[in-house]
Amino acid sequence: DAKTTQPPSMDCAEGRAANLPCNHSTISGNEYVYWYRQIHSQGPQYIIHGLKNNETNEMASLIITEDRKSSTLILPHATLRDTAVYYCIVRVARNNAGNMLTFGGGTRLMVKP
Amino acid sequence: DAGITQSPRHKVTETGTPVTLRCHQTENHRYMYWYRQDPGHGLRLIHYSYGVKDTDKGEVSDGYSVSRSKTEDFLLTLESATSSQTSVYFCAISDSAGAGSGNTIYFGEGSWLTVV
Numbered sequence: 229d230a231k232t233t234q235p236p237s238m239d240c241a242e243g244r245a246a247n248l249p250c251n252h253s254t255i256s257g258n259e260y261v262y263w264y265r266q267i268h269s270q271g272p273q274y275i276i277h278g279l280k281n282n283e284t285n286e287m288a289s290l291i292i293t294e295d296r297k298s299s300t301l302i303l304p305h306a307t308l309r310d311t312a313v314y315y316c317i318v319r320v321a322r323n324n325a326g327n328m329l330t331f332g333g334g335t336r337l338m339v340k341p
Numbered sequence: 342d343a344g345i346t347q348s349p350r351h352k353v354t355e356t357g358t359p360v361t362l363r364c365h366q367t368e369n370h371r372y373m374y375w376y377r378q379d380p381g382h383g384l385r386l387i388h389y390s391y392g393v394k395d396t397d398k399g400e401v402s403d404g405y406s407v408s409r410s411k412t413e414d415f416l417l418t419l420e421s422a423t424s425s426q427t428s429v430y431f432c433a434i435s436d437s438a439g440a441g442s443g444n445t446i447y448f449g450e451g452s453w454l455t456v457v
Contacts, residue, residue, distance in 0.1 A: 271433075271448035272384065274445050274446070315383075329446055331384040331385075334383070
């Protein structure tokens with residue numbers, strides 16, 4: 229699976245959009261981009277995933293560049309409860325292993341009042 | 342939230358004793374996983390299962406064994422607990438994923454294990 233690079237930490241003002249970048253320059257054609265977050269002392273929480281097109285759900289938007297070498301997770305109106313570590317993961321489905329994910333260091337997002 | 346229950350949620354045990362962590366799901370998902378999380382290492386896969394009685398090793402499987410006798414239960418056993426196995430253990434589940442699909446993996450709330 230392709231390796232990802234994320235900034236170790238970011239700050240965001242409450243109510244503003246949080247834009248979390250991720251580089252995955254070695255991504256191949258059948259690899260998906262997944263985003264998870266982990267709030268302190270909880271299990272990782274799925275946010276969104278995509279292959280080529282931009283995606284949006286009730287939690288966030290995912291913008292994938294045309295060459296697919298990078299992506300941005302957007303939390304449109306960050307709240308204090310969005311303070312967490314955000315993980316960008318690139319994976320390919322393997323028939324036996326299902327959705328085995330490899331987590332990197334992630335970005336620690338601090339939302340400030 | 343996905344129907345995943347981990348037990349026990351917290352445990353303190355002595356070095357050399359066996360320990361079993363249980364993951365129970367109500368989603369009837371085919372795939373189940375055990376991860377551990379440690380400071381500086383992130384989440385690392387220990388073992389996973391792709392069906393009843395079908396399991397395989399992850400990246401940090403030494404000292405651990407697993408069993409899956411029913412779809413809903415995936416057990417992680419530390420055969421002889423050591424202090425290096427003090428960690429937070431997360432169970433995860435996902436539905437079948439053929440090539441080209443992007444199914445989601447869901448995590449439990451974690452089991453905190455301390456080996457003294």
